[in-house]
Amino acid sequence: KAGVTQTPRYLIKTRGQQVTLSCSPISGHRSVSWYQQTPGQGLQFLFEYFSETQRNKGNFPGRFSGRQFSNSRSEMNVSTLELGDSALYLCASSLISNSYNEQFFGPGTRLTVL
């Protein structure tokens, strides 16, 4: 069974630009969660989508948004990039919502903002 895939793996942008990251969950998984990992803050929850609906949202500004498609694939968008947005962005999928011990992570997208 293929794992969670994230594209692209690496991305370099400049301040003020916007970026879209993609996540394909494990086949059959309907929940996708997004996290931001930075050295000082660990993993911080961004949002969770289940059956195309946002179920949960973390404490991030409105520049961070996401969506989920009918095939459970999810995208995350960050607009007006800031230097502090440089991080590893991880997505995780699970069969059902809030199933955190059954959650499988992708390898992440490393975003660098210059």
Next chain:
Amino acid sequence: DQQVKQNSPSLSVQEGRISILNCDYTNSMFDYFLWYKKYPAEGPTFLISISSIKDKNEDGRFTVFLNKSAKHLSLHIVPSQPGDSAVYFCAARFGNEKLTFGTGTRLTIIP
């Protein structure tokens, strides 16, 4: 406000010895705790969890201890093996709320 804290950014342990990773939390409403392991260039993988109604959970070489009065969680790895070298994150949640992660501890097993 860091509700889940891992105060040791790194830890080195001799192969075969016990590794003890610690985690403190401030929110007494947390009722479920998890440990994840992360290798470089990979996403975290779930390791072990514990409900707040228990004080210990064991899975092979991994044991998690929960001390609710001290709001303290620890992960014991016995015996430590070179493949255990990774970053370990503890996480906590309340009900169906989102997971709150610690900042991670990098464990290095010395052969």
